[in-house]
Every structure is written in C-alpha cells, then in structure tokens.
Amino acid sequence: MAAGRWGWGLPGLPLVLLGLVLVPVLVLLGVTRRLRRRFAAAPGGSAAGEAAVARALVLTAHPDDEAMFFAPTLLALGRAGGRPAVLCCSAGNYYNQGEVRKKELEQSCSLLGIPASNVTVVDHRDLPDNPSVEWDTQLLAAFVLKHIEDNNINLVVSFDAGGVSGHANHISLYTALRYLHSEQKLPEGCRVLVLESVNLFRKYLSVLDVPLSCLLPSDALFVLTEEETEQARRAMRCHRSQLLWFRRVYMLFSRYMVINSLHLL
Numbered sequence: 001m002a003a004g005r006w007g008w009g010l011p012g013l014p015l016v017l018l019g020l021v022l023v024p025v026l027v028l029l030g031v032t033r034r035l036r037r038r039f040a041a042a043p044g045g046s047a048a049g050e051a052a053v054a055r056a057l058v059l060t061a062h063p064d065d066e067a068m069f070f071a072p073t074l075l076a077l078g079r080a081g082g083r084p085a086v087l088c089c090s091a092g093n094y095y096n097q098g099e100v101r102k103k104e105l106e107q108s109c110s111l112l113g114i115p116a117s118n119v120t121v122v123d124h125r126d127l128p129d130n131p132s133v134e135w136d137t138q139l140l141a142a143f144v145l146k147h148i149e150d151n152n153i154n155l156v157v158s159f160d161a162g163g164v165s166g167h168a169n170h171i172s173l174y175t176a177l178r179y180l181h182s183e184q185k186l187p188e189g190c191r192v193l194v195l196e197s198v199n200l201f202r203k204y205l206s207v208l209d210v211p212l213s214c215l216l217p218s219d220a221l222f223v224l225t226e227e228e229t230e231q232a233r234r235a236m237r238c239h240r241s242q243l244l245w246f247r248r249v250y251m252l253f254s255r256y257m258v259i260n261s262l263h264l265l
Helices: 010-041 048-053 071-079 098-111 137-150 168-182 206-215 226-237 245-253
Strands: 056-060 085-088 119-121 155-159 191-195 220-223 259-264
Touching: 056 071, 056 137, 056 168, 071 220, 071 226, 071 259, 085 098, 098 119, 098 226, 137 168, 155 168, 168 191, 206 220, 206 259, 226 245
Parallel strands: 056 085, 056 155, 085 119, 155 191
Antiparallel strands: 191 259, 220 259
C-alpha cells in the first residue's frame, strides 16, 4: 500500500498511536517518581510538620482500616520519628471474626511500626461493625475523648464526611469528632486532620494520582516511596480473613495505599 500524506502507510499507524499514548504515560510516571521522592523527604501541607512531632492518634472503625486507608500517614509519622497510636472502634465482628481480626490488627500495626501497647480496640455492643449502622455520636465521642485525654493526644487523624468508601461506621467517626470539635470539648491544642475522600476514578489511579494530589490544596500530604508502599501492602496482607479478590485489587490500584491527603477540621 502506498504511503499516506505523512509518509507512512496504515500498517504503521498503530505504532504511532501507541507512541502517542505511551510517551505521556512515561513522562507522567517519571514526574510521579520524582514527586514521591520529594514528598517522602518532606511531606507537604502546612500541618505536615506539626503532625510529625505530635502525639498522634489514628482513629479507625475496623481492623484493616489502618492499612487500607491510613498506612501513608502512619508510615510517614513513623519515618519522622513519631510514635502514632491506633484506636479502633470495633472488633470487626460482622462475620463473627472479631477475635481473629483483633490479632490481625496487631500484626498489621507491628509491620507499620506501631507496638501492641499503642493499639486499642473498643469492643462495645452498641458500636457494631455494620455498614448500615450509624453509631451513636454521644457514646462514640465519650470513648474517643477519654482516650485522647488519658493519652495526652494532641492530633487526631480519621475519616472525613465521605468516609472514603461511604461506610456508615467511618462517617460516624467523623460525626463524633466534628461534635467534639464544634462543642470545644477537645483538649486545648488538640487538632483534627481528616482523610480526603476522592471520586472513584482518582481512588483507583494508584501512583498516578500523586501529581494531582500535589497540585490540589491540602493541610497535610503524605506520599510513600515504592519500598514503603510494599510495606503497607504487607501490613494489609496480615488481614487474611478479609483478603477477598476485590481487596487484592484494591491493594494494587488504590491511591490510599500510596497517598493520604488530609484537611484540618
């Protein structure tokens, strides 16, 4: 077949189209790698430096939340010399696996650099692991406030109003923290950072969401290196009882295994 106007025939067209796709992707991957190294060395956002030296508490709803959603925060705080703690507000007993999941939580936290002495599980019958149950705000707030006061916590990290996945228990944590914050019940100087919920497309962009996250405003931005991301995945694999196929896909493609962008309440 004769060459076309630009000097190639149709057989060469797929290679041209492939090049048009691959070149921008390779450039984006290169930019992403540089940004990961930069933000690993110096986390972004006005509150990031403060978080690094704070007595931080990561407030979760279920065993595995610490690895699925908050690994970048926990590892970044540990990298900066902090000793964050985890308060998990249920045993994850939806399928009667609560005792197993408590042990998995400790194993996961250990891989994330958090000793068992810094891990607390609230196992209360009125705070059940159930995606359709909104926890009682007053009851939950009382548990959280007591833990904050007993341990001299001055920074709490948890979910925002979207709960990342829309889970009612996740959103209940935000509601309780917003209540404590708005009613000025938190100890003086205690601040709250909430994890940004993003749309479904960004949620599964994995490392490709790093450049966009760096451009958008946030009060703290924690980005993991390649080695730390694998560490986060190893922590997630400790939750063997929960490793259904869709969670394995999540581990590979979710931005939350790599990036945490957070906002002050």
